[in-house]
Amino acid sequence: MAQSDTAACSIYAELLSNIRQVSVRATLLSPSDATTKAEILDDGRRIQIQHQGEVRSLDLPATVLVRSTIPIPENSSQDLAWRLPVLAAETQLTRFSAENQSIPWSSTDLKVGSSICCRHCNYNIVQRGRIKSWKDLPSENWAEMMEFWHCHKPHDHDHHDGENLSKRGYGANSAITAQPEVGFVDLTSFMFSESDCDGLSVSFYQRPPKLSAF
Structure with missing residues (x-):
């Protein structure tokens, strides 16, 4: 799990290696609107979110298959969430645990x-x-x-x-x-x-x- 700098939005990403997905959550300081946009960059290694003129991005814990703009969930208000499929070869090579992830607290x-x-x-x-x-x-x-x-x-x-x-x-x-x-x-x-x-x-x-x- 990783966290972006505190600004117009905070982004968290967690690798779910057992089901070959990356779970991404973003929290906006105001409800999503027409300016809100999310896309996957760098060949599936990075997510970028735009909201009301602010742009924030985060390196993903694994390379995902998505390579373009991802839809903003309907009725999401200030909380956005996605499940992104991971490359099969990536999940075999990458192993995350509580010991090597940046967890803010327990x-x-x-x-x-x-x-x-x-x-x-x-x-x-x-x-x-x-x-x-x-x-x-x-x-x-x-x-x-x-x-x-x-x-x-x-x-x-x-x-x-x-x-x-x-x-x-x-x-x-x-x-x-x-x-x-x-x-x-x-x-x-x-x-x-x-x-x-x-x-x-x-x-x-x-x-x-x-x-x-x-």
Whole structure:
């Protein structure tokens, strides 16, 4: 996984070698519009995103088969996501692991009781001392990749693999839900119980209707 500089958009890319795909996510500072464009450059080795006059690019963790403009997902608002197929020869030669990828943080890196603040206004969303433990969230592709990694799922075994998964914040048969005084973290986001957060409001963005000229 890699991250671009913070600007009009942030880009993250993760190699899913078991299913021969690169998962790309981009977060825009404003909803996507007619100026938003994404394309694959350098013979499949780089992604470039344009948005409201700003251009950001990121080297991909593997060479992908796409060689042109990629469509902006409909109803994507500020979050864009793609799955890009990888060259078969590339996945055989390239092996990524948690040890050699640039991961911003995991649950073991975060201190118990740490506060969480907004990077724009510095308001403390989660007050210091409120979080008593941190847990890792699974990758968004975890359920899909289970089909490739396991001959038998954890719940098919008699031993206690499920207990280990539960300690990380998820299990084969359990839903992922927020828990009071527990902070969940993955590569790009945090999840907290509403009772642990202060000063938050929820807003919904609705795309304007498409207009046609006659």
